[in-house]
Amino acid sequence: MVKPKVAFFGMTSCKGCYFQLLLANEKLPHVLENIDVTDFWMLNEEPKGDCYDIAFIDGAVSNHENAELVREVREKAKYVIAFGTCACLGGIPALRNPDEKKHNAYHKMVYGKEIAIKSYPHADPVHKHIHVDYKMFGCPISEREVVEVVRDMLLGKKPREPDYPVCVECKKNGTRCLFKDGVPCMGPVTNAGCDAPCPASRTACDGCRGPLDDGNWAEEAKLLEGHGIDKKHIAFMFSKYTGEKVEK
Numbered sequence: 001m002v003k004p005k006v007a008f009f010g011m012t013s014c015k016g017c018y019f020q021l022l023l024a025n026e027k028l029p030h031v032l033e034n035i036d037v038t039d040f041w042m043l044n045e046e047p048k049g050d051c052y053d054i055a056f057i058d059g060a061v062s063n064h065e066n067a068e069l070v071r072e073v074r075e076k077a078k079y080v081i082a083f084g085t086c087a088c089l090g091g092i093p094a095l096r097n098p099d100e101k102k103h104n105a106y107h108k109m110v111y112g113k114e115i116a117i118k119s120y121p122h123a124d125p126v127h128k129h130i131h132v133d134y135k136m137f138g139c140p141i142s143e144r145e146v147v148e149v150v151r152d153m154l155l156g157k158k159p160r161e162p163d164y165p166v167c168v169e170c171k172k173n174g175t176r177c178l179f180k181d182g183v184p185c186m187g188p189v190t191n192a193g194c195d196a197p198c199p200a201s202r203t204a205c206d207g208c209r210g211p212l213d214d215g216n217w218a219e220e221a222k223l224l225e226g227h228g229i230d231k232k233h234i235a236f237m238f239s240k241y242t243g244e245k246v247e248k
């Protein structure tokens, strides 16, 4: 049997999603037995295969090399998966986006002089450059989701894409709402799919799976203000993983 070719590429990120994947290796053997991993970012940065059935791309597009890489991978891959919140939304590299005009000033602050760094002043999600077939949110990703998505794609099934907030998963799991204990939480406006591990361990959801398309932002802002958070910090909480101001 010819095994499907699966490749993993990396761009600008902390690589936490790849460490999460490596940590999940004991849950992956039944997946690994059935695929041919042709490229793995930590072993080879440049694509070496001619074609892929599934290509995972981690990280934000932050420089010319990243933009070239995603175009090349798109040309060679049947399915492209944006792997982790940096790839899906810009994530942590996009924290710099609201201050893109200060890009050079920040370089000077960090390096002591103006130097030519070849990064873009703006970090983009992968879908701004190429078509993406599936977005796997999370900072970092959930290993359970990797297993499910690879399995579904190999079976020719469309992986599930939850269109509801993290709160639904708290309800399903019987987790007591943190707001009831006076802890402000981003769950009501955050994409589900992680199974709400943070509230289950009594830590607020930080919004790492990104903003829910039809989230009630006005109501969430009121709730957060009612818990003593000022407007400036609320604006930061809403834009933390996208670098974009939420206009809802």
Ligand code: SF4
Residues within 6 Å of the ligand: 166, 167, 168, 170, 171, 175, 176, 177, 178, 179, 185, 186, 187, 188, 196, 199, 205
């Ligand atoms: S703890 Fe957070 S995510 Fe869970 S139900 Fe409450 S607001 Fe929603």
Ligand code: SF4
Residues within 6 Å of the ligand: 138, 139, 166, 190, 191, 194, 195, 196, 197, 198, 199, 204, 205, 206, 207, 208, 209, 210
């Ligand atoms: S509960 Fe929120 S912060 Fe925690 S993993 Fe899920 S989306 Fe991310």
